[in-house]
Amino acid sequence: MNFNLNIGIIGFGSIGKKHYQIIKKNFRNIKIFVFSSQETKKNNIFNSFEKFLENKLDIVLICSPANTHIDYAKKILKKKINIFIEKPLSSKSIDRKSYEFLIKNKKRIDIGYVFKHDLNAQYIKKIIDDKKFGKIIYSKITCKTFFPKWRDKTYKKTVTAQKKLGGGALNEVSHEIHYANWFFGPFKEVVSNLSNSNELKIDVEDQAKIKFYTNKNFVVDINIDIGNRLFKKKDERNCYIVFEKSIIHWDLVKNIIFIYNNKKYKKLKKNHIDKFVRQMRNILSKIGEKKRYVTTSFKEAYEVDRLIKLIRISSFKKKKIRIK
Numbered sequence: 562m563n564f565n566l567n568i569g570i571i572g573f574g575s576i577g578k579k580h581y582q583i584i585k586k587n588f589r590n591i592k593i594f595v596f597s598s599q600e601t602k603k604n605n606i607f608n609s610f611e612k613f614l615e616n617k618l619d620i621v622l623i624c625s626p627a628n629t630h631i632d633y634a635k636k637i638l639k640k641k642i643n644i645f646i647e648k649p650l651s652s653k654s655i656d657r658k659s660y661e662f663l664i665k666n667k668k669r670i671d672i673g674y675v676f677k678h679d680l681n682a683q684y685i686k687k688i689i690d691d692k693k694f695g696k697i698i699y700s701k702i703t704c705k706t707f708f709p710k711w712r713d714k715t716y717k718k719t720v721t722a723q724k725k726l727g728g729g730a731l732n733e734v735s736h737e738i739h740y741a742n743w744f745f746g747p748f749k750e751v752v753s754n755l756s757n758s759n760e761l762k763i764d765v766e767d768q769a770k771i772k773f774y775t776n777k778n779f780v781v782d783i784n785i786d787i788g789n790r791l792f793k794k795k796d797e798r799n800c801y802i803v804f805e806k807s808i809i810h811w812d813l814v815k816n817i818i819f820i821y822n823n824k825k826y827k828k829l830k831k832n833h834i835d836k837f838v839r840q841m842r843n844i845l846s847k848i849g850e851k852k853r854y855v856t857t858s859f860k861e862a863y864e865v866d867r868l869i870k871l872i873r874i875s876s877f878k879k880k881k882i883r884i885k
Contacts, residue, residue, distance in 0.1 A: 652727025695805030
């Protein structure tokens with residue numbers, strides 16, 4: 562697609578580079594400017610935030626550690642520039658004044674929960690909303706991976722491994738919490754157990770077991786494990802939904818949906834365009850005033866942050882927590 566836009570990227574780690582490469586490969590007539598402390602041979606890299614903002618930017622992608630997201634967001638929004646914030650929205654509590662400012666500017670904000678742009682996820686969401694297979698009885702979501710393989714540097718130096726930067730299983734794999742809330746919410750209660758296996762000698766949780774109780778009286782179990790060496794070579798990422806009339810199995814690694822019904826099943830592969838490319842196309846379509854686009858709103862991401870905080874409280878207090 563053709564867009565005449567100036568895009569800024571804050572942070573040039575793995576996700577910042579990924580967005581940079583997606584834009585370069587898939588979209589025309591776009592100039593990219595980067596603010597980063599990393600040394601690189603690419604043009605238009607700025608070490609000064611003030612100089613970076615002098616480039617008449619149409620949108621800034623905030624891809625820095627989660628503990629910096631809100632500070633950057635406020636500074637950029639004050640200049641009437643649109644923003645895209647990589648998930649999670651923040652690893653810190655958002656004070657009332659900041660929240661009110663962000664709500665006031667919510668039309669300029671998109672959040673990087675990429676499964677909102679995934680064709681399989683959209684297909685399942687429509688089945689749920691249309692009640693095609695009757696009521697939901699139960700759902701189980703799992704994400705099993707080995708995070709040291711994610712990035713090309715010592716894993717202890719990554720954001721994922723450091724509490725002060727907003728790391729840990731909950732923040733780093735909050736996609737599962739987001740799409741669970743999108744599919745099944747609102748939730749009324751949560752009980753959880755967060756733990757550190759101590760295998761990797763990090764100061765954040767690498768395992769999370771979460772049980773959400775929905776307003777429609779079924780349970781959603783979420784099991785996240787990001788530090789298990791068994792998954793060094795191959796991730797496992799699945800969503801099972803048991804309906805009255807059918808069972809859906811969504812394999813997020815293979816991008817395939819299986820629908821089991823009366824001992825038969827259908828195998829569907831819906832993703833003909835990478836979800837990250839679709840996400841970027843939607844973001845740029847919104848900025849470029851194209852008519853059709855999907856978005857993940859500030860309020861949606863804020864609710865995920867709120868759920869994460871309640872999950873932590875439940876684990877700490879070792880009891881079920883009411884979600885108000």
